[in-house]
Amino acid sequence: MRSDPVLVIGSTGKTGRRIVRRLAEQGYPVTGVSRRSDPPFVWEDPSTWRRALEGIHSVYISYFPDLAAPGATAAIEALTSTAVDAGVTRLVLLSGRGEANAERCERIVRASGASFTLLRASWFSQNFTEGHLLESVHQGVIALPAGDVHEPFVDVDDIADVAVAALTDDRHAGRLYELTGPRLLTFGQAAAEISAAARRKVDYVALSPDAFRTALTESVGPDYADLLTNLCVEVFDGRNASLGGGVLDALGRQPRDFGDFCRAAAASGVWQ
Structure with a gap:
C-alpha cells in the first residue's frame, strides 16, 4: 500500500472515475468525492470541502460544470486556500484548452503555494460515448456551432494516465501539459470516422450559435445552454x-x- 492519501474531486465524472480506479489498482489510498458521495463534496457549498481535504496529500481538481462558468475562479481560489490550510501539498487541475477563464484558474493554482500540475485538455473523444453527444450519435446527427474548425480530440484515458502520474510523481511538479490527440480532425471528419466504426450513418451539421442555444435550452435550461454556447x-x-x-x-x-x-x-456496443 502506498502511503500518500489522494483526493479526487469529481469522482463520478469522465476523468475522475478513471483516476480513482487507477490509483486504487496501484495501491494508493484514494478517496473520491462528488455531490453524491458520503460525505458529499458540493462546489456551491464550501462547508463541505474541509472534511474531504483533511489528511490529504494530493488533490485532483475537476470543476463542475466547467471552468468557463461564472464563479469558477472564485471557487478555485477558495478551494486552493482551504486545501493549503488543511495541509495539502500537491494540486492537479484539469483545465480547458483555449479557455480564458480556465487560464485564470490555472494562475490561481500556480499562486496557491502548493506544488501543482496543470492539465490543459482539448475536446474529449468520450463526449461522443459518455456525454450529451451520445444521443446525437444514436440519432445520426451531430449538430454543433463548430463550423469546419479542426480539433485534436483527446482520449480521456490518456488524461487519466497523466493525472495519476502527476498526483504520484514529483517529476511532474510545476508542469503544464497540453493534452491532445495525435491528429487534427473537423467534426465532419470525426462523424465520418464514427460512422465507419459503428457501421451506421452519422452526419455532422454546423449550427449557428443562436440555433445551438435554442436547441439546447429546452433540454438543459437557459443557464447551461448559455454556458455551453458561449x-x-x-x-x-x-x-x-x-x-x-x-x-x-x-x-x-x-x-x-x-x-x-x-x-x-463500436466494439463495446455503446453506439448500438
Missing part, C-alpha cells in the same frame, strides 16, 4: 487547431488516436 463560440474559432505534446512529455508514449477510440467504442 464556450463553443470561444474555443471553436481555430485557436485549438494545433497539437500538444503533453501526453508524450508526461508518459513517454503517443496519445491514443481518434480512430482507435472509435473502433473500441
